[in-house]
Amino acid sequence: MRLVVENARKRLGDTMALDGTSLSVGDGILGILGRNGAGKSTLLRALSGVYGLDEGTITLDGEAIYLQHPAAGAYFLPDDPYYPSGVDLRGLGEFLSCFHDFDRESFGRYASLLGLPNKKVKDYSKGMRRQAFLAAALSVRSRFLLLDEAFDGLDPLTLRLIGQELSSRFNETKPGILVISSHNVHALFKIANTILLMDKGRTRKLSDVGSLLAGVRQVDLLLQGSVRKEDIERLGAKPLSFRSAGNRVTFLTREISSLERIERALHPLSFSVQTPDAEELLGLLAEEGR
Numbered sequence: 001m002r003l004v005v006e007n008a009r010k011r012l013g014d015t016m017a018l019d020g021t022s023l024s025v026g027d028g029i030l031g032i033l034g035r036n037g038a039g040k041s042t043l044l045r046a047l048s049g050v051y052g053l054d055e056g057t058i059t060l061d062g063e064a065i066y067l068q069h070p071a072a073g074a075y076f077l078p079d080d081p082y083y084p085s086g087v088d089l090r091g092l093g094e095f096l097s098c099f100h101d102f103d104r105e106s107f108g109r110y111a112s113l114l115g116l117p118n119k120k121v122k123d124y125s126k127g128m129r130r131q132a133f134l135a136a137a138l139s140v141r142s143r144f145l146l147l148d149e150a151f152d153g154l155d156p157l158t159l160r161l162i163g164q165e166l167s168s169r170f171n172e173t174k175p176g177i178l179v180i181s182s183h184n185v186h187a188l189f190k191i192a193n194t195i196l197l198m199d200k201g202r203t204r205k206l207s208d209v210g211s212l213l214a215g216v217r218q219v220d221l222l223l224q225g226s227v228r229k230e231d232i233e234r235l236g237a238k239p240l241s242f243r244s245a246g247n248r249v250t251f252l253t254r255e256i257s258s259l260e261r262i263e264r265a266l267h268p269l270s271f272s273v274q275t276p277d278a279e280e281l282l283g284l285l286a287e288e289g290r
Contacts, residue, residue, distance in 0.1 A: 001061055001143065001177050002026050003047075008056035010042055010201075017042035018053070019201035028172045031192030032181040033206075035282050038198040040181040041079060044148045047179060048076035060144060060177075075100060075142040079149040081133050089118045089132060093139070101141040110135035110165070114158060127153040134162055138169070143176035151184040159184075163191045185281045197285050206285065216240060217256060218280050221249040222270040235262045241284045252276055252284055 003025050010018040017039045023030075034040045045051040047058060052067030060071040070076070083092055093107045111118075114131045121132060130153045137147060151159055170178040172193060182188055188195055196203040219237070221227070227249055229242040236258035239251040253259075256273075263271050276284070 001175055003030075003144075003177050003179075004057075004059050005043075005047075006057050008043070008046060008058065009054045010046060010051060011054055012042065016201050018046065018056075021056075021198075021201065021203050023196060023203055023205075025177065025194050026172075027170075027175055027177060028193035029166065029170045029178045029180065029191055031188035031195040032179065032198055032203075033183070033185060033188060033195060033282060033285065034181070034198035035183070035279065039201040040198050041148050042201075043198065043203075044076065044146050044179060044181055045078075048074060048146050050076065071144050073101070073142050074144040074146065075137060075140040076146040077133055077137040077148060077150065079152065083121050085122070086120060088120050089116055092121055092132065092136060096136055096140065102136075103139045103141055107135060107139035110138055113161060127155065127158075130154060131158055131162075138162075138165055145170070145176070145178045147178070147180040149182060150180050151182045151187050159187055163187060167191045183279070183282070185285075197282075213276075213281065213284075215254045215256075216252050216276055216284070217254070218274050218276040219249075219251050219253060219259065219262075220270075220272045220274075221262075221266065221268045223247045223249060223266060223268050227266060231266075232262065235265055237262060241280065243280075243283070250280065252280055 005021055005023045008018045008021040021043060032040050032043065042051065046053055047065065049065050049068055049070035058065040063071065065071055084095055087095060089111060093102065093104050096102045097104065114135060116128060116132055121129060124132060134150060137145060154162065166178060170176050195206045197206050226247060229239055232239050232242065232251060237253045237255050239253055242251045259273060
């Protein structure tokens with residue numbers, strides 16, 4: 001299979017949600033990273049035929065996708081999926097069976113794997129609802145699967161199980177394309193064959209991301225006064241990114257040896273060093289492309 005997007009443009013109100021987006025991918029998993037408002041959901045809605053483009057084209061194996069004309073057999077899981085009021089887990093499967101080529105046996109297996117009880121979907125926690133809809137999406141016999149913010153609210157164990165299922169179903173040895181958007185940088189790196197970064201409605205292919213992020217740490221400081229990026233640089237940290245809000249400072253660096261010197265010089269009220277969170281990593285990746 002081959003998915004091709006050429007110069008896609010879509011305006012939503014005053015925002016150019018897609019601004020010349022182009023991509024071309026074959027069988028496997030396409031991961032789309034980006035912060036809120038970057039255009040990820042708009043792109044997936046356009047790929048699914050929910051949105052029409054103002055300009056540009058989308059084709060799957062040469063067949064055009066446009067408003068209300070999805071690819072044959074496609075399945076789109078939005079970040080806010082609809083389900084009938086009062087339906088339980090079993091009823092959710094029956095509902096989807098009315099519209100899709102749905103494998104009820106697989107749905108039961110995934111539900112059991114994830115430990116989902118058969119009760120009303122509205123009574124699930126946010127994380128359990130996300131698990132239920134992911135189990136349903138995996139149970140649709142689709143070779144063009146679109147998952148929007150699919151990893152949101154998942155605990156690490158569930159994330160690993162879902163990642164394994166997706167990787168076994170969509171890979172370069174089987175015909176089919178999975179497009180998945182997420183804030184979860186680390187999860188997408190583990191399963192995606194191709195990763196695109198979206199920023200202000202445009203996409204950029206990421207390559208050699210592992211080298212870029214190797215050894216990077218996030219430093220968070222609460223100070224008595226303000227500090228500039230230049231001050232941190234003079235203390236030897238070489239910030240890869242720098243953000244300040246009042247007397248709070250966050251920066252990414254590989255120069256771990258400089259942190260003790262920074263602590264002695266600045267006397268912070270609080271000082272923490274950790275693995276970068278998704279928002280900081282996405283900011284770093286976006287800055288690298290400018």
